[in-house]
Each structure stands twice: as structure tokens, then as C-alpha cells.
Amino acid sequence: MEQNTRSLPLAGRVAIVTGATRGMGRAIAIHLxxxxxxxxxxxxxxxxxxxxxxSELNDSSKTKSAIAVKADVSDPDQIKNLFDQTERxxxxxxxxxxxxxxxxxxxxxxxxxxxxEDFENTFTINTRGSFLCCKEAAKRVVRGxxxxxxxxxxxxxxxxAPGYGxxxxxxxxxxxxxxxxxxxxxxxxxxxxxxxxxxVETEMFFAGKSDELVKTLxxxxxxxxxxxxxxxxxxxxxxxxxxxxxxxxxxxxxNGGFVI
Numbered sequence: 001m002e003q004n005t006r007s008l009p010l011a012g013r014v015a016i017v018t019g020a021t022r023g024m025g026r027a028i029a030i031h032l033x034x035x036x037x038x039x040x041x042x043x044x045x046x047x048x049x050x051x052x053x054x055s056e057l058n059d060s061s062k063t064k065s066a067i068a069v070k071a072d073v074s075d076p077d078q079i080k081n082l083f084d085q086t087e088r089x090x091x092x093x094x095x096x097x098x099x100x101x102x103x104x105x106x107x108x109x110x111x112x113x114x115x116x117e118d119f120e121n122t123f124t125i126n127t128r129g130s131f132l133c134c135k136e137a138a139k140r141v142v143r144g145x146x147x148x149x150x151x152x153x154x155x156x157x158x159x160x161a162p163g164y165g166x167x168x169x170x171x172x173x174x175x176x177x178x179x180x181x182x183x184x185x186x187x188x189x190x191x192x193x194x195x196x197x198x199x200v201e202t203e204m205f206f207a208g209k210s211d212e213l214v215k216t217l218x219x220x221x222x223x224x225x226x227x228x229x230x231x232x233x234x235x236x237x238x239x240x241x242x243x244x245x246x247x248x249x250x251x252x253x254x255n256g257g258f259v260i
Contacts, residue, residue, distance in 0.1 A: 008036025009241045013146060015096035016086055018042040018073050018133065021049040023202030024152065025100030027229030031237050033057050033066060037096065040086040041068045044101075064089075073101045073129030076136075083140050096240045097137040098150040102126050106208030108163030119166050126170035134181050134192070147190030148240040151178050153251060155198040155259040171196070175251050182249030191248040193239055198255025200227040222257035231256070 006012075015037040019025035030053075033039045039057065043050040050068035057066035069085045071078040086094055103125045105118050130151050141147040153171040156164045175194050182192040199205055199217050205226070206214070218226045235254050238244050253259060 006036075008034075010096075010237075011036035012092075013037050013095040014040075014086060014090045014092045015098065015240070016040045016042060016082060016094055017098045017100060018071070018082075018129075019099070019101030021046040021053065023100070023204060024197065024200060024229050024232050025098075026053065027233040028098055028100060028236050029053070029066075030057070031230070031233035032096065032098075032240065033061070035237055035241070038065045038090050038092075039067075040082070040089075041066060042071050042073075042082060042101070043068060044070065044072050073099065073133055074124045076132050079132045079136050083136055087140075093142045094137070094140055095142045095146050096148045096150075097133060097141060098152075098236060098240070099130055099133040100152050101129055102152060102204075104167050104204050104207070108208060110162060111165040114166050122166050122170050123173075126167070127173045130174040131177060134177060138181060138185060138190075141190050143188045143190060145189040145245075146242070147188065148244070149178070149181070149190060149192040150236055150239060151175075151192075151194050153194040153196035155196045155253050155255040157196060157251075158253065159198075159259040178251075179249045191239075191245060193244075193247060193249065194251040195232060195236055195239070196251050196253045196255070197232050198227060198253070198258035200229060200232060202229065217258075220258060221255070225256070227254070227256055 015032045017029040020029040020041040021043045029039050041050045054066045054068045067089045069082050071082040137149045151174050153175050156168045157172045178192050178194045232254050
């Protein structure tokens with residue numbers, strides 16, 4: 001069993017996944033763990049879900065290969081503590097950071113109907129949170145090879161659908177930041193990329209949408225369906241592995257052709 005574990009592609013590497021108690025974050029954390037990574041499950045309020053997931057992952061590996069750490073991605077002190085606790089618990093620097101924490105206004109308001117409070121909340125979590133994760137990761141992720149920074153964006157940056165103005169804008173800023181970060185990390189061996197999913201079966205996607213609209217969106221995709229979390233997690237798994245080293249400073253639109 002131990003030999004098989006050591007032969008996994010991410011064996012010996014430590015990953016932080018923010019927003020990891022549900023949706024794509026949860027799927028990504030589980031997938032990276034299945035590839036051999038030791039994973040920090042970040043959460044803000046879902047402590048019971050985080051602890052349950054950690055218990056399941058540790059039981060499956062028979063070792064302490066997962067921990068839960070509470071941290072608000074928009075708070076710099078909490079992000080620093082997230083890295084500190086991860087390094088302390090696993091006795092290693094962090095190799096992989098995947099920021100999945102994000103919000104989307106389920107009312108899908110037009111720009112003229114978006115409140116300043118909702119605008120600020122969206123940019124606080126999606127943009128400021130990504131900035132702080134990138135900032136800390138750039139200083140703390142292992143250098144010399146195997147270091148990976150992944151920020152989650154959205155294909156709506158390309159789709160530009162009404163009702164997504166503030167959300168798409170908050171993620172467009174993230175995409176720009178990551179492209180610049182990839183250049184700033186020259187010589188470090190760390191790659192920085194964005195994964196930009198289209199419609200995916202998560203709580204955030206279904207919120208505020210009718211069954212009819214969901215069917216319409218599925219029909220608009222050349223693959224004839226809504227994406228599943230595993231469609232995204234497996235792409236992330238590739239990008240953070242050795243095979244993804246030559247992909248750097250890119251935005252990967254993972255949407256089945258929904259946005260081209």
C-alpha cells in the first residue's frame with residue numbers, strides 16, 4: 001500500500017484548496033488527494049463538512065494526509081495562517097495552491113440594478129481573495145520545480161452574458177493578475193494559471209436558475225450537457241502535475257465548447 005502511494009503522481013506534495021467543502025473545490029481536493037497529495041481543506045463556515053471530508057480522506061489513505069483550516073480568503077492574516085498551519089501540520093512547504101473560493105449573485109442583476117454592497121462583496125471575495133492567495137503563494141510555494149498556482153475564473157469572461165457583469169469583471173481581473181504573476185515568477189519553477197469553467201453542476205450554478213433555464217444552457221453546449229465537477233478537477237489535476245509544467249500564464253476555458 002505504501003509503495004503504491006509513493007508511486008502516485010503527486011506523492012510527497014502538499015496542496016491547499018480554498019473553498020474546498022463543496023462544489024468544484026471539494027471535487028478538486030478529493031482528486032488531488034487521490035493523486036497522492038496531502039491536502040489542506042480550507043473553509044469559512046462549513047466546519048462540519050470540512051471535518052467530515054478530512055476524516056474520509058484520512059481514512060482512505062490510513063495516514064494524516066488531510067487537514068481542515070478555517071480562513072477567509074479576503075483576510076491577509078488568515079491567509080498567512082492558512083499557509084503557516086499547513087506547513088506546520090505536514091512538515092513541508094506548500095507545492096500547490098488552488099483557489100476555489102468565490103461568490104456569484106444568484107439574482108443575476110444587470111449592472112444598473114447591482115447594489116454597491118453586492119459589487120463590493122463580489123470583488124472582495126473573488127478579486128481581493130485571489131490577489132491575497134496569489135501574493136502569499138508567490139512567496140511561499142516551493143521553488144525549483146513542482147510549484148503550482150491555480151486560480152479559478154469563469155468562461156463568462158468570454159461569454160459576457162447579461163446578469164454576469166460584476167461577476168465576470170471580478171474574474172477578468174483575476175485572469176490578468178495571474179498572467180502577470182506567471183512572468184514575475186520567472187526562474188522560480190512555479191507556474192501560474194487560471195481554469196475558467198463554464199456551467200458546472202454545483203450549488204452556486206443552480207442558485208436562482210429555473211429547470212427550464214438549466215435545460216436551455218445544457219442544450220447550448222456542443223457536448224449536450226452541463227459540466228460535472230470532475231470535468232474540472234481532472235484538468236486541475238493535470239495542470240498541477242509534472243505534465244503541466246509547460247502550461248504557464250494561461251487561461252484554460254473548461255466548458256465543453258459552451259464558450260469558444
